Amino acid sequence: MPYSKIPNATIKRLSLYRKQLRRLISEDREVVQSQELADSLGLTSTQIRKDLSYFGKFGCRKKGYDVNLLLANLRKIMGVATDNKLCLFGCGNLGNALLGYKGFEQRGFSIEAIFDTDLNKIGKFFHGKRCYSVNQAKEVIKRKNIKIAIIAVPDETVDEILEIIILSGIKSILNFTQRHLQLPGGIMARSVDFTDKLELLSYFSHTK
Amino acid sequence: MPYSKIPNATIKRLSLYRKQLRRLISEDREVVQSQELADSLGLTSTQIRKDLSYFGKFGCRKKGYDVNLLLANLRKIMGVATDNKLCLFGCGNLGNALLGYKGFEQRGFSIEAIFDTDLNKIGKFFHGKRCYSVNQAKEVIKRKNIKIAIIAVPDETVDEILEIIILSGIKSILNFTQRHLQLPGGIMARSVDFTDKLELLSYFSHTK
DNA sequence: CAAATATTGTGATTATATTCACAATATAAA
DNA sequence: TTTATATTGTGAATATAATCACAATATTTG
Incomplete structure (x- = not known):
C-alpha cells in the first residue's frame, strides 16, 4: 500500500x-x-x-x-513536524488576524517571520514580531529554515510576492488572495477563499 | 437536466x-x-x-x-442576489479582519449587522458598524431580513451562538471555528479552516 | 462559394471515491 | 469455558467525477 x-x-x-x-x-x-x-x-x-x-x-x-x-x-x-515554521507575507487586516490566531500553535505551526512592502510597517512590531522588508525574505527564510509561506497581500501584488517566495526556496504556499496562483512544478499551494463558500450557500438556499 | x-x-x-x-x-x-x-x-x-x-x-x-x-x-x-445580507457573530481579531475585507462587497455580499457577547464591545462601532448584543440577534436579523450568518467567535462559545443563530431563523452559516457544527435539518453550513490546509501542505512536502 | 480550421458540446470510457455486506475477532456474558 | 455480541477491517459493488474522443458547427481563408 x-x-x-x-x-x-x-x-x-x-x-x-x-x-x-x-x-x-x-x-x-x-x-x-x-x-x-x-x-x-x-x-x-x-x-x-x-x-x-x-x-x-x-x-x-x-x-x-x-x-x-x-x-x-x-x-x-502525516509527518507533521512539531515545529512547522511559517512566514507571513502581508501585514494588513488579514495578516494581523492570522498573527493573533491561536490555532497555529495548537497544531504545531508557528509564524517565524513576517514581511511587508509598506515602509511604514517595516521594522515595526506586530503581535510581538518584527516586520521585515520583502527584500530580506530570501535571507530570513533561509536562515530560519522556514518551509511554508502564507500570502495575505492585496490581490494586485500577488505576482510580485509569489516571485519572491519562489526565489526564497519555499515549496508550500497557503494563499489567501482571490487569485489562482500560476506555479512552476514542485511547488504546492492551497487557497483559502470563503466568498466561494458564501456563493455556494447562496446557491443552495436558492435552489432548495 | x-x-x-x-x-x-x-x-x-x-x-x-x-x-x-x-x-x-x-x-x-x-x-x-x-x-x-x-x-x-x-x-x-x-x-x-x-x-x-x-x-x-x-x-x-x-x-x-x-x-x-x-x-x-x-x-x-447560481441565484446570487445582488444584496446578499450577512451578519457577523464575534468581533475579535478575525471578525474585524472580515469587516475590513473588501471582497464581500465586490461579490454582492454585505455585513449588515455584527454581534458580540462582550459588554465592552456592545454599542461600540467597528468599521463603521454598531455592535449589537447577541440577545438582540433574533430581532435585528428578522428586521434587516438577513439570510446568512458568519460565526467568528471562540470555539468554546460556538454551541451557545449556534443556538441563537438557529432561533433567529438563519438557514445558511459560514463557520470560522474549528468545531464541526451539529445542525438540525434544513440548515446548511460551510466551514473555513486553513490549518487543515497547512497540515495537508505539510503532509505533501513530507511524502514527496 | 467551398474547404480548412478552431472551438464548443457531449456520449462513452475510465478513474476515483463511497457505500455495502460481511468475515474476522476481541470482549463480555452466560 | 462456551456462546453471544459489538466493533473493526476489507473485498466487492455502486456511485460520482474526470477524461477521452469526436461530432457539430461557426468562422475564416482561399
Whole structure:
C-alpha cells in the first residue's frame, strides 16, 4: 500500500480526524468508536474505517480506537513536524488576524517571520514580531529554515510576492488572495477563499 | 437536466468561474475560451465545458464565450442576489479582519449587522458598524431580513451562538471555528479552516 | 462559394471515491 | 469455558467525477 495510491479525499480527511481526536483528549476521553467519530464530523463510520485501513490497523474490535494512540499514529502518518515554521507575507487586516490566531500553535505551526512592502510597517512590531522588508525574505527564510509561506497581500501584488517566495526556496504556499496562483512544478499551494463558500450557500438556499 | 442531478463538484466550481470572469471583465476582455479559463484556474478545458453543459449552451463554436454573457448566466444559475445580507457573530481579531475585507462587497455580499457577547464591545462601532448584543440577534436579523450568518467567535462559545443563530431563523452559516457544527435539518453550513490546509501542505512536502 | 480550421458540446470510457455486506475477532456474558 | 455480541477491517459493488474522443458547427481563408 504505497502512499501514492491513497485517495486524495482520504488524505484531506486525516486532519479532521486529528482535530476531533485532540478535542476528545482535552475531554479526557480514552477510547472512541468510528461511529461516534463519524457522527461528530458529519461522515460515515465506514468511511473513517476505510480511510484508516489504507495506513494500517489501529483499532481494537469490539472496543474502538485508543484516542491517544490513533492521534500519535496519524501524526506520524502525516509527518507533521512539531515545529512547522511559517512566514507571513502581508501585514494588513488579514495578516494581523492570522498573527493573533491561536490555532497555529495548537497544531504545531508557528509564524517565524513576517514581511511587508509598506515602509511604514517595516521594522515595526506586530503581535510581538518584527516586520521585515520583502527584500530580506530570501535571507530570513533561509536562515530560519522556514518551509511554508502564507500570502495575505492585496490581490494586485500577488505576482510580485509569489516571485519572491519562489526565489526564497519555499515549496508550500497557503494563499489567501482571490487569485489562482500560476506555479512552476514542485511547488504546492492551497487557497483559502470563503466568498466561494458564501456563493455556494447562496446557491443552495436558492435552489432548495 | 434537473438541478439535483448536477455534480456537486461542478457546483463548487461555478463561483471560481464567476471570479475569473469578473477579473477578465475588469481587464476589458470580451471573449474567453475554455482553454484559457482552464489554464488560469488550474483546470482542464473539457471540465469547464462539461460543467457548463449541465446548464445549457453558452459558447460560440470557434470563438469561445462572451465574458459578460457567461457571467450573467452564471449569476442567474447560481441565484446570487445582488444584496446578499450577512451578519457577523464575534468581533475579535478575525471578525474585524472580515469587516475590513473588501471582497464581500465586490461579490454582492454585505455585513449588515455584527454581534458580540462582550459588554465592552456592545454599542461600540467597528468599521463603521454598531455592535449589537447577541440577545438582540433574533430581532435585528428578522428586521434587516438577513439570510446568512458568519460565526467568528471562540470555539468554546460556538454551541451557545449556534443556538441563537438557529432561533433567529438563519438557514445558511459560514463557520470560522474549528468545531464541526451539529445542525438540525434544513440548515446548511460551510466551514473555513486553513490549518487543515497547512497540515495537508505539510503532509505533501513530507511524502514527496 | 467551398474547404480548412478552431472551438464548443457531449456520449462513452475510465478513474476515483463511497457505500455495502460481511468475515474476522476481541470482549463480555452466560 | 462456551456462546453471544459489538466493533473493526476489507473485498466487492455502486456511485460520482474526470477524461477521452469526436461530432457539430461557426468562422475564416482561399
